[in-house]
Amino acid sequence: MNEILSQIFQVGFFAAVIRIATPLVFGTLGELFAERAGILNLGIEGIMMLAAMSGFSTVFFTGSLWLGVLAAVLTGVVAGLVMGLLTVSLGLSQHVSGIGLTLLCSGLSFYCYRLIFGQPSTLPAIKPFETVALPVLAEIPIIGPILFNQFALVYLAMLIVPAAAFVLFHTPWGLNLRTVGENPLAAFSAGVSVTAMRYQALLLSGALMGLAGAFLCMAQYNAYTFGVISGRGWVCIALIVFGQWNPWKSAAGAILFACIDALQLRLQASSAINLPYQVFLMLPFVLTIVGMALVSRNALAPAALLKPFRKEAR
């Protein structure tokens, strides 16, 4: 048993945890901005899928990884705009709009992928991002190889968490955003445009979800498959509940989830435990549900989440 443990908990394991957590951090923060403004963006799963597809195709044809990232982000922004049109301008049910957006985006990503690549016998692949060792920092024992010998997008995720916390809690824009999510009428009375704030939140949300999709098929993997997201978007929504709508806690939740995910990958690979590998795939989802059940009693959801705002219907 000790041997298994020492095999698992190596520097490589924790570096993998950080890598697995990265797309979840992007997705979770994206969803967080939307929910803090009062919009549950259930389009997340589909947006990540479509962004991954458009980003991957762009890299495949231009050879430029950063152009691919840009394409993925723009795809996310456009999808966020559509979500805004449905839930902010038209005030439609956020649940059904989000599910519709996910169905539409995933359908579109399958359709376009097949249109662009046909049904090739070998999976089209790109040359993915390589890790960048940060000077000096990467030399620190243990922490260096885990945190500072990573992909550029991982560093971006590390910067985005404190940035999101700062913007949300220490800037006027963040205050307006939270007010719109808690009490839109108060925000409206104070001269804040609820519509504009919610649109801004959704565009930002889509951009971050786009980054998540880009990371998955340009850094974590080097190809696009129909199962590239496989529920990660839904996990992000659960992580926000788990993290009580706070960027730090949600990011911590993402790392916890990534630990479980990395652990199941190692257990799958080790011959010590003989179970079908799907049991390990199932494990993170089960634990996510258990985690949600544990914290949901004192959930701190924004008060105006799911409620459309109409000036006329004050």
Place this chain on the structure above:
Amino acid sequence: MNGVRLELRTQTPWWLNLVLPLAAIGLTLVLCSGLIVLAGANVFTAYTKLFLSSLSTPFNLVETVVKATPLVFTGLAVTVAFRAKFWNIGAEGQLLAGAMAAAFIGACEALPAWSLVPLMVLGGALAGSIWALIPAVLKARYKVDDVVTTLLLNFVLYYGMMALLDGPWKDPLSGYPDSPDIRAAAEFPILLRATRLHLGALLAAAAAAAVWLMMRHTTLGFEISAVGENLKASRYAGINIGAVILLTATTSGALAGLAGVGEVGGIHFQVMAGLSPGYGYTGIVIAMLARLNPIGVVPAAIFFAVVITGAEAMSRATGVPVFLADVIQGMSLITMLAALMLTQYRIRANRTEHE
């Protein structure tokens, strides 16, 4: 502001129930035609293939009904749940739970032959209910968001099923992760000779009628709608909200489970990875297009059965990717939702009058 404004409607004219879904579908087809052009095909040819191939011969027509059978069940499952605003996105997992129960019972040698089909139906419904009760209990007792749990449970069930199919439940005679075939006596009776039209189609039609009766004429149906429409008023009126949510989930899960039973008993005779190509999710689109009306679910399910089966023929003939069917599903859910606005509001030209 000049131009148009939205005004609350006090009553919905009946014809909107028919016109709205048709308008939503029409708009969807217009929007999707751009994708067909992108694929380098003729829009008219592609749509003709899409819609007419499944209706062109008597055999194809029957196959469309076969395909619509699980969709009627999942559509009804979502209808019941959404009426109570219990956001059951988990029909996919509940369908698989029902299918697994049916495949297990159907292969059971110890049971008398005559009891197999009824036990599969009961067992499958029960399994679907149990799987739907998990998120319902979590919602009613711990206030855990139902959308996320129902979605995540789909993955739990799928991986769990695949683990069994790759492990102890694997058919030793098959090279694939499939369950053993059910017994011959467990196969659903065929309603029309030389077709695949099976007992499930009858059950689906009966279920639509039963759900309509339940929603219209029983206390539970009334309470489900009441909880969905106005939670506060329902509580004030003395309705036990938690109990209604649990009963809604039970009913919804049972219906989704029956979709899986029909697929195992009438079509595949076993459980395998591709048992459901997203019937649970299509159920959401169907329920919305039917405006959460149980009877409306039947034509909506047939429509999407036509699209799903027709997409294959269209793809073969024109080279347009078969995934157009998925795009149409997502798009029509969104257009229908937008169209539903017109039932609550009417568009009026703005006049400069002051209230």
